[in-house]
Amino acid sequence: MAKFYLTTAIDYANGDPHLGHTLEKVGADCLVRYRRLRGDTTYFVMGMDEHGQKVAMAAEKAGLAPQAWVDQISGRFQSTWRALLCSPDDWIRTTEARHRASVTEFLRRIQQRNPDALFVGEYEGLYCVGCEEFKQESQLVNGRCVEHPERELARMKERNHFFRLSTYGPRILEAIASGAFKVEPEIRRNEVLKVLEGGLEDVSISRARFPWGIPFPGDSEHTVYVWFDALINYITAAGFPEAGYDRLWPADVHLIGKGITRLHCCLWPAMLLAAELPLPRQVWAHGYVQWDGAKVSKSSGTAVSVESAAARHGPDALRYFLLREVGLEADGNFTWERFDERYTADLADGLGNLASRSLAMAAKYRNGVVPAAEPDAAFERVSQERIEAYGKAMDAFDVRGGAESAWAMVTDANQFIVQTAPWALAKEGKEAELDRALGSLARCLYRLAIMSAPFIPGKARALWESLGQAGDPEGAGWTSLAEPGIAGAQTAKPANLFPRPEPAP
RNA sequence: GGCAGGGUAGCUCAGCUGGUUAGAGCACGGCACUCAUAAUGCCGGGGUCGCGGGUUCGAGUCCCGCCCCUGCUACCA
Secondary structure, three states, rough: OEEEEEEEEOEOOOOOOEEHHHHHHHHHHHHHHHHHOOOOOEEEEEEEEEHHHHHHHHEEEEEEOOEEEEEEHHHHHHHHHHOOOOOOOOEEEEHHHHHHHHHHHHHHHHHHHHHHHEEEEEEEEEEEOOEEEEOOOHHEEEOEEEOOOOOEEEEEEEEEEEEEEHHHHHHHHHHHOOOOOEOOHHHHHHHHHHHHHHHHOOOEEEEEEOOOOOOOOEEEEEEEEHHHHHHHHHOOOOOOOOHHHHOOOOEEEEEEEEEHHHHHHHHHHHHHHHHOOOOOOOEEEOOOOEEOEEEOOOOOOOOEHHEEEHHHOOOHHHHHHHHHHHHHOOOOOOOHHHHHHHHHHHHHHHHHHHHHHHHHHHHHHHOOOEEOOOOOOHHHHHHHHHHHHHHHHHHHOOOOHHHHHHHHHHHHHHHHHHHHHHHHHHHHHOOHHHHHHHHHHHHHHHHHHHHHHHOOOOHHHHHHHOOOOOOOHHOOOHHHEEEEEEEEOOOOOOOOOOOOOOOOO
16 A cells, blocks of 8 residues: 655645635645545645745734734635545644744754755845845846835845755756656656756845744744745654654655746755755646636736635535646636536536436336346446546546546446437336346446546535445545446435536526 | 747647548537436537748648747745
């Protein structure tokens, strides 16, 4: 049994969750549920990044102390993911004591094992007194701060702790080349390789003026730079520095957004190398959800809220849409029209209706009991092909392909129904053939309940129960797909799994 | 500007090392069926494959140029 430790990016606690965050959490949950189905021992972590200047400012704006503010935000994120049927094993927050201990120990470890990796230096940059922060060249307009164009930027120096990132490029490059550290999808790997080949620069990892952070070990005047702090969460959640963290660490996958690829593929591995800890096996950087073609982010206020999207057709439907339509590779678009089309076609008229008609026939002709008959050979053969394609796609994080393969079985089944016409068999008294047809359909629904579970866990379970099965479909395990044990089961027609939307007045 | 990826039916996308009339799903139109959530099945209309050159017996598929889109271009997460 393999171990599968998956993390998602911890979200920055300066605003509410949006659809962009949602894709990642739901995508991760889908992968984890699939691995569970495969029999892996999974460990799935989500959480919050709660330190840093922007959080402190957001708290101040809200009239709250930082801790009170992040408590509130954290609760909001957590309940949002729970409502979307995510199944994390842990919820990590960077303001927790365990994380403070982890960051402190992580830095001490570097200080002990590779003291050269850390040094005190001068950070020099353009400082905006209005914002009270350093500005990057790229942030400036006409050489001025956008927020305070009336002020002159001051060239200032600050004593900082630095991390000698520059020395780790070759080793990271080597880890990627050897496959020990995988960066996916390919487009992201190419980006990272380019950066590494171009050489890394040292980075400052402490801040002197931002009290909302973890004190820098040995220098209480400074706090740990928020990214250095945040990245460590992945190993904190594994239990570091307590004994036994290596049961989970290294992580099998860090699932992140493409915008933070560099931090996860350059800075984080370098930090781990400096601390002499194993690198994660893989970073997967997904694309973004766009709203009508425009980027969805905390800065664009026009975007759909997660609540309204989930309320539209329920949480299962939102998960399904994001996974089927956007997926984890490229960017994808969210529109109400498209969402409604997918919902109606794939869920209501597709899976929902298939379950409805199949179980109605089972009830009508066999009192709901699944006949123990040899399944239809052709239908069975196609189903095995779907299962294989599904597994192949899901293994490669291709959730779109996985959903496509699973839902192709819906079409297969509908075709099978029309071809065999069980109602005609019943009329003609062809009992053996009717048994075969109904038994084949039950097997198909059984498989669909399992294969759809990573996407629509709530509805998959409802289907599972209506098939007279106990527990949840993931628990049935991968091998039960090949040979569903459903003959003799007492089924019941479920309430509409996916009601058709009311026609607009 | 540099680097990377992409521009194929109304929409989302497949099209491997070039080869007969360019595919799928959704949407749309017609027919069939009645077990089902007026659902399903079958058939069909629909594309100058970004633009212009070139190589070739033959090019979405290779080469050159151009246009457009997206991402990255390092201490905002």
